[in-house]
Every structure is written in C-alpha cells, then in structure tokens.
C-alpha cells in the first residue's frame with residue numbers, strides 16, 4: 657500500500673511539475689529533435705488537402721503553360737538552438753523536376769533566418785549555400801551561423817518563430833505526361849543516390865558543443881489523379897447519385913472493409929479535402945446539386961468555389 661501511495665504521489669508531483677513549468681519554455685537542445693516540412697501552394701490543378709498533401713488533377717492541366725507547383729520548406733525549431741540547418745531533398749520522379757531554388761540573398765528576401773540592418777534593409781548575416789543537381793533531381797540549402805569552426809551562435813529567426821517564414825522556396829515542374837499514382841518530394845536522411853550522400857541535418861548548440869542530428873522529416877505526398885470533384889460515379893455530372901456513392905464508401909470505410917471506389921473516385925468524393933470520405937462530403941455534394949438545380953444565371957460556380 658505504501659508503495660502504491662508513493663507511486664501516486666510521484667505521479668502527482670510529476671503532474672504539478674509539468675504545470676509549474678512555463679508554457680513557453682524552450683525545449684532542452686540536449687534532447688530536443690526539431691523537424692522540417694514542405695508546404696505546397698494550391699493552384700487550378702493542384703489541391704492541397706488538410707494534411708498538407710497535394711492532389712494534382714491532370715484533367716485541369718492548362719494547355720501551353722509550364723506546370724509548376726510552388727513549394728516552400730520550413731524548419732520547426734522550438735529550442736532556437738540551431739546553428740546549422742542543411743535540408744537536402746529529392747523528387748521521386750524525373751517527371752516532377754525540382755527547379756528555381758530561391759537563393760534568399762539574391763536579391764535578399766524575407767526568410768526563416770533573414771536579418772535587417774539598422775536602416776531596415778535585409779542583409780546577409782548568415783552563410784547560405786544553395787545547389788540544384790538536376791541530373792539527380794536533388795536540391796540542397798545550407799544555412800549556418802558565421803562559422804562552423806567553434807562558433808556557437810545560434811541562427812536568430814526573422815519572425816517570432818523559426819517557422820514564421822519559410823527557409824526557402826522552389827518549384828516542382830510537372831511533365832504533363834506523368835502517369836496517375838503517388839509520388840513525393842522527400843528529405844534525404846540516408847544514402848539514396850551514392851555513398852556518403854549529404855543528408856538533412858540540423859546542428860543544435862548545447863552546453864557540450866554542437867549536437868548534430870537528423871530532424872524529424874515530413875515529406876510531401878503528391879498524388880497524380882484525373883477526376884472531377886464531386887462526380888463520384890464518373891458520369892460527367894454532379895447529382896444525388898454521387899452523394900449516395902460517397903455514403904456507401906463511408907459505410908464501407910467505417911466497418912473497415914475495402915472501399916469499392918477507384919483512387920480517382922475517392923479524390924472526387926473528398927469534396928471538403930480533409931482526406932476522409934464521410935457524410936460531410938455527401939452533404940456538400942447534395943448542397944451543390946441543389947444549388948445547380950435551382951441556378952438560373954449564366955455561369956454557375958464550380959463545386960470548388962461553391963464549397964469554399
């Protein structure tokens with residue numbers, strides 16, 4: 657019984673210790689693991705779902721225009737102890753070509769670790785090295801405080817946090833002949849193309865010197881598809897039958913059985929883009945169907961515009 661009580665009081669103590677610690681205390685750089693992620697920009701043919709993944713719709717490709725998915729990279733470092741950040745990333749397909757990597761100092765732009773001088777002008781306080789290996793479809797961006805030889809200063813974020821601004825930006829040029837299926841832009845954390853390949857690393861300044869680590873990485877999933885949003889049964893129009901199909905898929909998914917819709921049909925069914933198919937999507941389809949049925953103007957809104 658005594659043992660149980662002491663365990664319980666230890667638990668209570670731990671709980672109160674957690675409460676006493678200030679909510680905004682920076683995590684300990686000796687143990688903390690920062691993360692890196694991508695963020696893609698939506699466009700006429702690229703939907704960004706609620707989990708950040710992208711669905712490229714071949715049906716909406718414009719003619720005679722370069723297809724470029726705009727992407728940015730973010731560093732999430734709550735310890736603010738990063739002295740060097742070296743994201744390296746690669747595309748899973750040559751038909752998604754990495755291009756136009758922004759060197760944040762040419763001309764200077766606001767980025768994660770930008771700095772302003774006394775006159776309020778952006779200037780190059782930190783060393784930045786960018787490279788784009790088009791043969792291997794790899795990009796690399798290195799940002800480091802003044803020197804790597806014993807300098808223990810940390811990168812000072814430009815905004816309130818390290819992820820208030822992107823580290824840098826780039827384009828993913830899409831070859832229109834790309835086939836349907838899943839692709840990704842991923843951070844390199846192990847050898848992919850050759851031995852001892854540079855990888856995504858962050859050096860945190862600690863009391864014991866540099867702590868070099870591989871951050872948590874959040875890759876960018878890119879699905880190539882061909883569908884019309886809301887037209888789940890693929891008959892070319894949006895009607896109550898599509899809502900019914902979405903509901904059937906929902907009931908299949910909720911009992912854990914395999915969904916009878918194709919990938920394209922599933923993208924068509926997820927009208928609100930939350931990566932789930934459920935009654936909200938069916939409701940949205942019905943609402944849009946009823947809007948269309950009573951519409952008397954010239955050009956009705958698209959389902960994308962209507963559900964915004």
Ligand SMILES: [Ca+2]
Nearest residue numbers: 887889891893
């Ligand atoms: Ca339909």
Ligand SMILES: [Ca+2]
Nearest residue numbers: 926928930932
């Ligand atoms: Ca949904």
